[in-house]
Amino acid sequence: MKANLAPKHTQSVNDSMILWFEKSNQYTIVDNGLYFCIQTFLEAKNQEMCLNTYKNTFQFTLEKAYAIFSDVEQFLLDRNIPLETEENTISKLDSTQRKYTKHYTCGSFNFDIHFQSEVLINYLHPQLQHLENSHHIKPNFWFDIYEENHQIKLFTNNHFIRSCGSQDFHELQGKFNMELICALHNKMEHDWLGLLHASTVSNNSKSVMLIGTSGSGKSTLTTLLTQHGYELIADDTTPILRTNLNTYYFPGGISVKPGAFSTINPYISNFEDLPESYLRAYKGGIKYVSSPIPQLTNTPCNHIVLVNYKADSKTVLEPIEAKTALEVLIPDSWISPKPENAKAFLKWINGITFFKLTYSNNQDAIDIFSTIFIDE
Numbered sequence: 001m002k003a004n005l006a007p008k009h010t011q012s013v014n015d016s017m018i019l020w021f022e023k024s025n026q027y028t029i030v031d032n033g034l035y036f037c038i039q040t041f042l043e044a045k046n047q048e049m050c051l052n053t054y055k056n057t058f059q060f061t062l063e064k065a066y067a068i069f070s071d072v073e074q075f076l077l078d079r080n081i082p083l084e085t086e087e088n089t090i091s092k093l094d095s096t097q098r099k100y101t102k103h104y105t106c107g108s109f110n111f112d113i114h115f116q117s118e119v120l121i122n123y124l125h126p127q128l129q130h131l132e133n134s135h136h137i138k139p140n141f142w143f144d145i146y147e148e149n150h151q152i153k154l155f156t157n158n159h160f161i162r163s164c165g166s167q168d169f170h171e172l173q174g175k176f177n178m179e180l181i182c183a184l185h186n187k188m189e190h191d192w193l194g195l196l197h198a199s200t201v202s203n204n205s206k207s208v209m210l211i212g213t214s215g216s217g218k219s220t221l222t223t224l225l226t227q228h229g230y231e232l233i234a235d236d237t238t239p240i241l242r243t244n245l246n247t248y249y250f251p252g253g254i255s256v257k258p259g260a261f262s263t264i265n266p267y268i269s270n271f272e273d274l275p276e277s278y279l280r281a282y283k284g285g286i287k288y289v290s291s292p293i294p295q296l297t298n299t300p301c302n303h304i305v306l307v308n309y310k311a312d313s314k315t316v317l318e319p320i321e322a323k324t325a326l327e328v329l330i331p332d333s334w335i336s337p338k339p340e341n342a343k344a345f346l347k348w349i350n351g352i353t354f355f356k357l358t359y360s361n362n363q364d365a366i367d368i369f370s371t372i373f374i375d376e
Contacts, residue, residue: 001041001042001043001044001046001047001050002041002042002073002076003042005042005076005077005080006076007019007020007021007022007028007079008020008021008022008339008342009339009342009343009346010346011347011349011350012350013322013323013349013350014321014322014323015031015032015321016029016030016031016032016321016323017029017030017031017032017035018322018326018346018349019038019079020342020345020346021079021080022337022339022342023079023080023081023082023083024080024081024082024083025083025335025337025342026079027326027335028079029322029323029326029327034072036057037068037072038072038075038076040053040054040057041069041072041073041076042076047069050069051065051069054069083337089163090160091148091153091160091163092160093144093155093158093160094146094148095114095144097114097116097144097146098115098116098144099116099117100114100115100116100117100118101114101115102115102121102125102128102132103132103133103134103135103136103139104128104131104132104133105131105137106131106184106293107293109140109141109183109184110137110138110139110140111139111140111141111143111180112139112141112142112143113128113143113144113145114142114143114144114146115145115146116145116146116147117146117147120145120146120147120152122277122278123169123172123173124145124173124176126253126275126277126286126288127252127253127255127288128251128252128253129253129275129288130288130290131251131290140183141156141157141180141183142156142157142158143155143156143176143179143180144158145172145176147166150165150166151163151164151165152164152165152169152172154172154176156179156183161175161179162175174195174237174334177237177250177252178192178195178334180250180251181195181237181239181248181250184249184250184251185239185241185248185249185297185298187241190336190338190341191241191242191243192239192240192241192336192341193240193241193242193245193335193336193341193342193344193345193348194239194240194333194334194336194341194345195237195238195239195333196209196237196238196239196240196329196333196335197236197237197238197329197331197332197333198210198211198234198236198238198304198329198333199211199218199219199222199232199234199235199236199238200232200233200234200238200247200301201222201225201230201231201232201233202230202231202232202233202294202296202299203229203230204231204294204295204296205296205299205373206299206300206301206302206373207233207247207299207300207301208301208303208304208369208372209238209247209301209304209305210222210304210305210307211304211305211307211325211328211329212306212308212328213328215259216306216307216308216309217260217307217308217309217359218307219235219254219255219256219257219260220260220263220264220309221307221357221359221362221365221366222235222254223254223256223260223264223267223268223289224264224267224362224365224366225366225369226254226291227267227268228366231291231292231294231295231296232254232291232294233247233248233249233250233294233297233299234247234248234249234252235250235252235253235254235255236252237252238250240301240345240348241298242336242340242344244298244300245300245301245344245347245348245351246298246299246300246301247299247300247301248297248298249294249298252288253288253289253290253291254288254290255286255287255288256286256287256288256289257286258285258286261287263362268289271287271289274287274288274289275287301352302351302352302353303352303353303354303355304325304329304352304354304355305317305354305355305356305357305372306320306324306325306328306354306355306356306357307357308356308357308358308359309358309359309360310358310359310360311360312360313358313359313360314358314360315357315358315359315360315364315365316356316358316359317355317356317357317368317369317371317372318355318356318358319353319354319355320354320356321354322349322352322354324354324356325354325356326349357369
């Protein structure tokens with residue numbers, strides 16, 4: 001009836017359907033009952049036919065059937081609101097804004113970041129400070145970041161990338177992360193199906209992704225796992241490549257919040273000496289824990305674990321529905337708006353096994369985590 005409102009791609013996962021709407025680049029997870037109502041709405045030749053299907057299938061009154069019809073129509077309209085286009089006037093680099101320069105080395109890759117102020121240094125440098133090199137080496141890539149006319153601007157190799165207001169700087173941080181990931185792995189932005197809000201560890205063969213809400217213990221557990229034989233692929237920002245669906249290395253340190261300092265301190269020899277970042281002062285100082293470059297910088301990932309620290313709880317690892325995990329993963333992730341990448345993301349999700357790990361004892365959590373890597 002209104003085929004123009006239909007999702008571009010769909011994927012069945014467990015007892016749910018994931019719908020992807022191209023206009024809004026929005027993913028929505030619905031149960032099979034709602035999906036039936038959506039399909040009926042889209043395929044019916046007219047409103048009367050749709051209402052009759054609702055009435056006969058669910059034994060609804062006409063009034064109830066019409067209410068469902070209206071809800072489904074509004075549901076689809078809401079998810080077909082086009083993305084706001086970025087209005088970024090291309091800027092020319094002003095190299096006189098290079099007041100501070102930091103040099104970084106990641107393996108054989110060298111890059112510089114030129115900053116205008118110490119405030120801007122504090123936006124990007126803390127997660128990368130373990131890569132800082134006091135000796136200037138010719139960089140493979142370089143970045144500029146400065147504020148002009150109340151806009152913070154980002155450049156890569158002298159080319160303008162994006163600008164934003166200081167209140168939206170987290171978006172520019174995400175863009176910087178993307179630029180750095182592309183440079184490290186010699187890729188373009190359209191090669192990635194997404195940068196997922198997740199931490200990922202590897203056993204040098206395959207990887208497991210950890211997700212969780214703020215305060216769930218995700219970063220704490222990630223840090224502990226890296227001290228017990230696992231390699232860090234990425235913390236908070238996990239890239240996935242479209243062509244092979246592997247997770248890829250991102251060199252940022254693991255962010256550890258004050259509540260976890262006492263837990264992490266015994267495992268990191270210089271933890272007390274690590275500087276604290278107060279960018280988000282209302283959350284207290286954050287310390288960033290570095291990890292060596294993994295032996296394999298990209299690995300397949302077939303498991304996602306929803307981390308749930310709960311005081312005085314038993315350690316339990318249990319399967320969960322995809323819907324539960326994706327409602328945590330998707331909102332804070334960047335997923336490419338390109339149809340082929342969205343299709344690849346849904347394909348990847350279909351091959352994932354989802355778990356929930358509830359724990360209070362760190363060693364028990366580490367021990368049970370190892371069972372995820374056992375070959376099925």
